[in-house]
Amino acid sequence: MSRTPSPAAAAALAASLATVLLVSSCGVKNSGNAQHAQGGSAADLVSAAKAQGQVDYWSTWGEKEPQAAIFKAAADDFTAQTGIKVNIKYLGRSGTTTMPQAIASGSGPDMFDSGTDHIAAFAGQHMTQPIDGVLKLPVPGEDGKSVADVLPPNVLKSATDKDGKLAFVPHTLISxxxxxxxxxxxxxxxxxxxxxxxxxxxxxxxxxxxxxxxxxxxxxxxxxxxxxxxxxxxxxxxxxxxxxxxxxxxxxxxxxxxxxxxxxxxxxxxxxxxxxxxxxxxxxxxxxxxxxxxxxxxxxxxxxxxxxxxxxxxxxxxxxxxxxxxxxxxVGSLGWSLSAKAKHAEAAQLFMSHLLRSQVIGRIGTDALNIPSRADAKAPDALKAAQESILKATETNxxxxxxxxxxxxxxxxxxxxxxxxxxxxxxxxxxxxxxxxxxxxxxxxx
Amino acid sequence: MADTSTARGASRSSRPAFRTAGRARPGAAQGVSQRDAKGWFRLFTWPAVLLYPVGFLGPSLYGVVISFAKWSGPGAPLTWVGWRNYVRVFRDDTVRQAFVNTALVVLVGGAAVFALAFLAMAVLRDMRGRAFVRAAVYLPSIISMIAVGTSLGFLLNPDGVVNRLLGLLGLEALQQTWLDPQHIFGCIVVGVVWMGSGFYIVLLMTAVDAIPKHLYEEAQLTGLTRMQQFRWITLPLSRDMIAIAAVLWTANSLRTFDIVIGFVGTAGTPSVNARTYAVQQWLSAGHTTGGGAPELGYASAMATLLTVLTVALVVLVRRLGRSDRLEIS
Missing domain, CATH: 3.40.190.10 (Periplasmic binding protein-like II)
Incomplete structure (x- = not known):
């Protein structure tokens, strides 16, 4: 079932890998106690991701909601570019009820939907692990910009736990x-x-x-x-x-x-x-x-x-x-968390970096009519004032x-x-x- | 081999027939050996014997064990806290309010349901079209409580159908903010009564149907009124069924849950005035709008206490309803 990437996709992947190697050559060290989450070097992460070959993503969006369609399209694109298959399971809003049991038993997903409101609860149930390693991953096709470069500090703060670790990768802002x-x-x-x-x-x-x-x-x-x-x-x-x-x-x-x-x-x-x-x-x-x-x-x-x-x-x-x-x-946000027992942690993190591409996050504004997490993605007219106040804020909660x-x-x-x-x-x-x-x-x- | 076993089987079947003579043992009477019957019986009970401990006893006991721990669920560390969760339940003002609300459903709601059921027993017994009426009053019982709660919730909005109808009828003085914290629980109790009474009416009417008609005919000849017939014939001869209904009502109403969620909706948590004990337990198990971890140990302590209370009340109701069986000649 493996798919051969198209020449364009292969070129994009090669460029992505080259950027990763460049970033990794700057001597990024593995820090923290979660080896997967902190990720070693970005190049190591990409290699491990490709070796793993798949990502299990459990979504609490309804299958017909715009967000689900956006992420499904991005998953297909990711698979085409990397050969890594994304298995999406739609649980609906009540999915978080069954997730703790699944994760604890090792049968859960690699990544799942999260949000600012859930950081404490998910940490309390040992469902997640910090994912600061994602921050240094390049966003494919964006001239070497990393995830940290495309997400404003106010937005990252909304996805950070009480210890200052990144709890999830945000895609939508709420206020x-x-x-x-x-x-x-x-x-x-x-x-x-x-x-x-x-x-x-x-x-x-x-x-x-x-x-x-x-x-x-x-x-x-x-x-x-x-x-x-x-x-x-x-x-x-x-x-x-x-x-x-x-x-x-x-x-x-x-x-x-x-x-x-x-x-x-x-x-x-x-x-x-x-x-x-x-x-x-x-x-x-x-x-x-x-x-x-x-x-x-x-x-x-x-x-x-x-x-x-x-x-x-x-x-x-x-x-x-x-x-x-x-x-x-x-400033609150919605995004993706990495499971504490992710079997394909590196592949999941690489997928998250792909999800942050401007053409994906931009659709949060145009299709889902919400505020995108990236500053360069436009919010719909009704939310422009709210987006502006978030981005300009010098003090946030x-x-x-x-x-x-x-x-x-x-x-x-x-x-x-x-x-x-x-x-x-x-x-x-x-x-x-x-x-x-x-x-x-x-x-x-x- | 076959002949030997047949002969052995035959010899076995003959002995119980002697021993059970006169005791109406169907197996023996039909020539099936008691041991064979027991064997089949054991064989057929195995699924239940296996499923009951696995599906009910095990989880129930596990819940009791967890009630002595602080635990947020699978994956989270489990810390033994002794009786602490039980002490917390008794000290928790919110649980106390939820318990009082539940007691109101059991007692006030119960009084209303049984008053309606008794009225039906007196009136519906020989009424024309009683089958239709029974079906009609039973109908609310088969509708989802969530659906009823949700519908009533919207009907009772400040500019909902109920207030509009009152306005059309010139009864503006009766218009209320039905769902505000002062009134919402009263509306919930009315909803529970409306939903539950049909089931209990049908249940008690089955007992009334079993009462020989000649008793009522004789009562009419001696000039007893309809209420006197109810007092001296219907009530005593339905006593066993009333006791069963009371037990069912007690056990079910103590768990009142879904109608509250239907009334309030899932956006937000029910106000303290609207919470029943089961709703409070559900909230403690992590079903809140907050972002905290579930308190499964605490919720289990609440569940254990509710089970103990239910058993105690059911035993009490059974004792109160106990009577010598009346023989009708």
Whole structure:
């Protein structure tokens, strides 16, 4: 079943190998304790990859989703160029449930889909290994540029674990922003609120005009948490929200109360009965112009596209600044992890370097309508503002500030309290007091 | 060889026939030896004997063992923590709330289901078109709870069908934010009752069908009302089936899970007000929106406690429902 590469493909492979040899001659050393992941020299990795001859990739994308089609085409191309076969298995979104067992038993894949949110969980289950070795691999056909060269530092940071090791190779960026439809809000398209004061004024103006300022799917507690999380990032900066889950005394910071008070200020501006609104009713209402704003992830434009009018022009602005606050921007990403028990680790890493070619990552913007991980790949119009703010950011934080890694605290302490704060059943001072007490109890209870 | 064995078999078959005379042993009566019957019996029980320990006992015991460990699943290190997971369960406010919610489903939901079932026993017994009515009330029981929860969830949105209908009927005062944290669990209990009552009505009606009709005819002649007939005939003669139904309800409602997920959806985790014990256990097993590792030891401790509670409640319900069998002459 081996396939003979075409002359063009052979030339590309030869050029790729020559670049690898050039890079390896610079004396890159094998470092770290994961031999596969750190990779020895790039030339060694390519040789080992070819000897292995195949890659097993388990995908949690649906087979008919654009991402699956993009990666399948790239896999076919990789096979044509290198002779290394890529076996793709589509597990769907629930695939991560069965993956730990498969990996532990040695019957799992070489590589699988991952994301910023999953770094801690996958590491905790010993499913992954660091893949810093990929960074020095050349991206084929790109004049010797390495993976590290084509991925901006902000993007790499979003795929890095707490020890500073690369946990996965990112292909898509995700962030949070406040969304509006430029076609229905031309004034907002001309000038977006830059400060919290301006933002509240905008909300008041919308409400006075008889519009619903914010659409909120209140049954999705982690959507409700966007407001407090973003205000914490503004007032206290990266690390401040995550600290609330690991240290009860972190609730004593005055910025926590300020952020809670900011959330309370928003209550009059949501749609009626927002806490009882089931997803995706509110975001669909926003898409149809029944509400002016919606806070959400960068997937919102593509997710609401079927419900939106044909002339809709979704766009976004970053969360407004507070006086003396932080200008941090959320950068999360989706990508590919290397299995801790990968049988074809080198082949998988070589495949990842091929997946980062501009013609593959570019399709994340054009076909999947998401933000590509490469700075030179264009995001769709609706996400241009979000891409720009990510690339320009001088200070970044991961999704929810990484607080979700404290899974039990996040789901049992923080999210319920945040729901009560947003709905008004808990006032800001009580929110802080209960947050401190319940966090202390949760930490004491293990 | 064949003749010898046949002769031996014949001699064997003759002995049990004497020993079991008068005890209605079908095998013996039909000339099949007791030993042969036992042999076949053992042969046919082997699959069950093998599958039960492998498919149920083993995993169950493994779950109990894991409940004494801190473990995130295959591939992760396993650390023995003694009774710590059990202590944590009792100290966990969220588990306590989830347990209270579950108790409400069992008690309040149970009261509603059995009230409806008793009403059906009194009314449906001799009603025209009762077969159709039974089929109609049973229908919700065969629909997926996820589907029911999901549908009800959308019907109960602030601008959903329920509030719109109330508005059309001029009942604006009754319009609610049905799915907000204050109301959502009440809606879930109503959904559970709507789904579950059909099954229990059909179950109890089978007991009613077995009651001889002449008892009711005699009761009518003596002037007993329909409720008196229910009190003095239907209820006592259906007692065994009611006890069975109560046991089934207890065991099933303690595991209420999918309707909650249907109501809330999988985007986000259910609010604490909406969580049942099984939902909380599911979340502890790593099915959250967070990025933490699953706590399988903790989830196993929750499961073990639920099993113990279920067994205790089932035994209690059986004891409460125990009665001397009534003989009908």
């Amino acid at each position: 949070t922003a406040i969304w509006y439809d430029a076609a229905r809000s031309p004034a907002l398209a001309a000038k977006q609120p830059a400060t919290w004061t301006e933002f509240l004024a905008l909300l008041q103006q919308q409400k006075a005009a008889g519009a619903t300022p914010i659409a909120q799917d209140g049954l999705v507690n982690f959507y409700n948490a966007y407001w407090f999380y973003e205000l914490m990032m503004r007032y206290a900066g990266p690390g401040s929200l995550a600290a609330l889950g690991t240290d009860a005394s972190a609730w004593d910071r005055p910025e926590v109360l300020k952020a809670a008070q900011g959330v309370a200020e928003l209550r009059p501006y949501f749609q009626d009965g927002f806490m009882g609104t089931k997803y995706p009713a509110a975001q669909n209402d926003w898409a149809q112009g029944k509400a002016a704003l919606n806070i959400n992830g960068t997937w919102l434009p593509s997710e609401t596209r079927p419900q939106a009018p044909a002339d809709a022009k979704p766009s976004s602005f970053t969360f407004p600044m507070v006086e003396g606050g932080h200008s941090t921007v959320e 991961t999704t929810y500030d990484g607080a979700t890694a404290q899974d039990k605290w996040w789901n049992n302490v923080f999210l319920p309290l945040d729901d009560q704060l947003l709905s008004g059943t808990l006032q800001p001072a009580d929110f802080v007091a209960q947050g401190k007490k319940k966090t202390a109890d949760a930490l004491a209870n293990g």
